[in-house]
Structure formats: C-alpha cells, structure tokens
Amino acid sequence: MEGAMALNREVIVEVTNLSKKFGKTTVINDVSFNLKKGEIKGLLGPNGSGKTTILKMLVGLLKPTKGSILIEGINVQTDFEKAISKVGAIIENPEMYEYLTGYDNLWQYLRMAPNASEHRVDEVIELLGMQSYVHDKVETYSLGMLQRLGLAQALIHQPSILLLDEPTNGLDPAGIQDLRKHIKKLSNEGVSIIISSHLLAEIEMICDSVLIINNGQIVSDSELDDVRSVEESTYFFKLLNIEKLETLLSKHHLYQQVEKIVPNGFMIQAAEFEIAIVNKFLVENGFDVVGIEQVRTTLEDAFLARVRGDQ
Incomplete structure (x- = not known):
C-alpha cells in the first residue's frame, strides 16, 4: 500500500511541544507530531478544538507561545522564508482579487514564486479541470x-x-471525488499533505494517518487502521431461535453491553475474550448460534470514542 510505505519515509515536518495562548486562554497545549514524505495526515477535532490554529502556526500566520516547527529541518521561527518556500496552503477561505479573472489571479501568484515555470499556470488549470471558468472574474x-x-x-x-x-x-460530490484523486496523485509523487476536515468519511477514504485534537491537546496520533481498532468492538450474534433471548441475556453480567436485539439475533459491544464467554453461555442454554460477525468500526465511531474518552 502507498499509505503504509509513506509512513516509513523521512520526516518532512516536525512539530515539538507546540503551545499557543491568547491572553490567559490556552488554545493549543503541548502538541507534538510528525509528517512524513508522501504521507496524507487527517487533522480531526470538534469545532473550536484548535485545528485551524495549528495550521496557522505551521505557515507562520500565528506565532507559537512555546515549541518549535521544523520544515525539512528548517525552523519556521528563525528562518521563515526558507522554511515556508516549499509549503502550499489553503487556510480558511482562499483570498483572491475578485475583480480579476481566475487566470490572472494565478499569474499574480506565479510572479511571486521564484523559479516557477511560465507553463505552471496552464498545468494547474488542467490538473484541476478549471478550463471552463478560469477566464471569468472571480x-x-x-x-x-x-x-x-x-x-x-x-x-x-x-x-x-x-x-x-x-x-x-x-464542492459537489463529483468535485470532492476529483479532489480526492488529485490529492492521492500528489501523495504518490511525494507531496506530504495535512487535511483538516469535519467530513470523517472523506478523511477515512484518503488519509494514511489521523491526528485527533480535542481541547487543544492530542487525543490520538496513529495510522488510520490503528485509530479504528478500539479495545471493544461491536459483534453481531446470529441465532436460529431467539424466543426468550432477552430474558436469558438479562441474567448475564454482560447484558448491559447489548446494543440492540433484532429478529435474527443481537448486537453487543465487547472485547474479543468476552465474545467467547457470551457464545458459551448461549450454547449452554440451548440457543443455536449460527454466526458471529465483527461489525466494522468506522472512523466516526473511533473519533467519537476518543473524544468522549478525553472528556
């Protein structure tokens, strides 16, 4: 997998003990993480958790109260221009010259980019499929x-x-799909990417790793599969005979973990060893268990579990 390979590559961005205060209010508290070459890292957190503040510090729009940010080994605070020269960013809403066309806006940015090819404007227009409107005023x-x-x-x-x-x-669904394709292509070419988003399904489809922030602190920083693997998972027991099932289950010490009883069985949230205990209990009491299936944990499930646990 490209994502798994990316996580074994060199560190491109190194954030160490980053904190930010506004007055007496601590918005970011002792945050540390790395971004590796070709890695796509999702930055998740509830509204007001500090995601945008972190991104603004990474590009120098806000000065950290404490900590350091190294980009390709260069300190953003002590050598800003050199550190930021290889960083592209969209922070909050893109600011453009509205009285100019999109094409002219891109040329304005190109003129500020040292060593950029004059063909680069046409390349990004084609890459993002903007030909039909790029010559309209913004x-x-x-x-x-x-x-x-x-x-x-x-x-x-x-x-x-x-x-x-x-x-x-x-973006509409087609636009989101196109963006996902472009981001994956850039990652495969070695570009390292951080995406802040509230659309967990999109993060799940595109990212290699996820950094979860809550109340200005890191709750989790893991590869995507590790984030989804929680100690307890939901399992579905499929039974042939469910008569008096609820009455029997209510006598078991794990009954409080039963999430739902359905016509052909029930769902329970439990650790793996507990599933064996429940299965033995059912069989010993005359129930025919014809299937046990682990229900896939989504990123949303894992995100909510981590954030609620942090609170």
Missing part, C-alpha cells in the same frame, strides 16, 4: 469554484508540503 465564482482556485494557487509553486483547511467546502 467575483462570479461559486464557493466550489473559489475553493478549486485556492487549491490551484496553493499548487502553483510545486510545493512538497500541502496544508488544506476544509478543502471540500462548497
């Missing part, structure tokens, strides 16, 4: 069109690191 753009133009701007100088804050805002 003031006429929908939110989705503006979001795509912002991504084009972020890619204009061929960055090795891409920071995307809610990049799917305003």
